[in-house]
Amino acid sequence: MKNIYDAEHAQYKSHDVISGSRSGLCTSEEEISRLNTLISPLVRKGQSLHQIYMSHEDEVMCSEKTLYNYLSDNLFDVRGGDLPRKSRIRPRKQKKEYKVDKGCRIGRNYQDFQEYIERNPDTSIVQMDNVIGSAGGKCLLTIYFVESSLMLTFLRDANTSQSVKDIFDGLEKSLGMGLFQSLFPLILTDNGSEFSNPRALECDTETGEIRTKIFYCDAGKPYQKGAIEVNHERIRRVLTDVNGRNRSFDDITQEDVTLMMDHINSYKRKKLNDHSPYETFSFYHGEEVLRLLGCSKVTADDIVLRPELLGL
Numbered sequence: 001m002k003n004i005y006d007a008e009h010a011q012y013k014s015h016d017v018i019s020g021s022r023s024g025l026c027t028s029e030e031e032i033s034r035l036n037t038l039i040s041p042l043v044r045k046g047q048s049l050h051q052i053y054m055s056h057e058d059e060v061m062c063s064e065k066t067l068y069n070y071l072s073d074n075l076f077d078v079r080g081g082d083l084p085r086k087s088r089i090r091p092r093k094q095k096k097e098y099k100v101d102k103g104c105r106i107g108r109n110y111q112d113f114q115e116y117i118e119r120n121p122d123t124s125i126v127q128m129d130n131v132i133g134s135a136g137g138k139c140l141l142t143i144y145f146v147e148s149s150l151m152l153t154f155l156r157d158a159n160t161s162q163s164v165k166d167i168f169d170g171l172e173k174s175l176g177m178g179l180f181q182s183l184f185p186l187i188l189t190d191n192g193s194e195f196s197n198p199r200a201l202e203c204d205t206e207t208g209e210i211r212t213k214i215f216y217c218d219a220g221k222p223y224q225k226g227a228i229e230v231n232h233e234r235i236r237r238v239l240t241d242v243n244g245r246n247r248s249f250d251d252i253t254q255e256d257v258t259l260m261m262d263h264i265n266s267y268k269r270k271k272l273n274d275h276s277p278y279e280t281f282s283f284y285h286g287e288e289v290l291r292l293l294g295c296s297k298v299t300a301d302d303i304v305l306r307p308e309l310l311g312l
Contacts, residue, residue, distance in 0.1 A: 113215035133249035
C-alpha cells in the first residue's frame with residue numbers, strides 16, 4: 001500500500017477544516033439564555049432592539065448588530081415579526097453566494113478539453129447537463145454517452161452541487177471504481193452552480209482516488225455540448241403539459257424518470273445505423289453494465305414518447 005500526496009486535494013481538505021472551525025457561534029448556551037431573559041420580555045412590550053441596547057448596554061456585553069444576528073437565527077424566544085418595524089420592511093436582496101471559488105475552472109475550460117482530446121483521441125466523451133422543470137422545484141441531472149447516445153437521467157429534489165455528488169457516489173458504489181473510471185473517463189458540462197465543485201465529483205470521497213475528469217464549456221456556448229442538448233428534446237416530448245409547455249417535475253418519481261429513459265434509449269436513431277442507444281451501448285459494454293445502470297430495453301412497438309407514458 002502506498003500513500004500519494006495530492007497538493008490540490010490537501011488544500012481543499014485544509015480549507016474545509018479551517019472553514020468548519022470558524023462556523024457557528026462564539027458564545028455559550030448560558031450567555032444566550034441570559035440575553036434571552038433580558039431581551040425577550042422587553043421586545044414583547046413593543047421595544048426595539050436599539051432601545052433595549054441603549055438602555056442596557058453595560059448588561060448586554062455585545063454589539064447591537066450581534067443582538068440582531070441572534071434574533072435572526074431564532075436564538076431568542078421572540079422572532080423578527082415581534083419587532084415594531086421588522087415585519088413592514090422588505091428583505092434586502094442577497095448577493096449571490098458561490099460555494100466554490102471560480103478558480104476551480106482553471107485547467108478545465110473548453111480549450112483544455114480540446115487539448116486533452118488531441119492528446120488522448122481514443123477517450124470516450126460523456127456530456128452532463130441539468131434540466132429544470134419549475135423554478136425552485138425538482139430538476140433532472142442528465143448524463144449522455146456521446147459514443148452510443150445512451151442517456152442516464154436522475155431526479156433531484158433541488159438543484160445543488162451536493163445532489164450531483166450524491167449521484168456520482170451512488171454510481172461509483174453500483175459500478176465499482178474500475179468500471180466507473182472506464183465509463184466516465186471525462187465529462188464535459190456547463191458552468192452551472194450545481195457543477196461548481198469539480199473536485200468533489202472527480203475524486204472518491206473516502207480515498208481521494210481520481211475517478212473522472214471534469215471540463216467546462218465556455219460561458220454562453222451550449223452548442224459545445226450540443227449532442228446532449230438535442231437529446232433533451234425527447235425528454236420534453238414526455239414531460240410537457242396539455243399546452244405543450246414545460247411541466248413541473250414535482251409530481252413524478254425516479255421510477256417514472258427511469259421508465260421514460262428506457263423508452264427514449266430504445267428509440268432507434270439514423271446516426272446509429274438504425275440501432276437504438278441501448279443496443280449500441282450493449283455492443284460496446286455488455287448487458288450486465290446496462291443492468292447495473294438500471295436500464296431496460298423496450299420493444300419497438302411498445303415505445304411511447306408522449307405524456308401518456310407516465311399518465312400525465
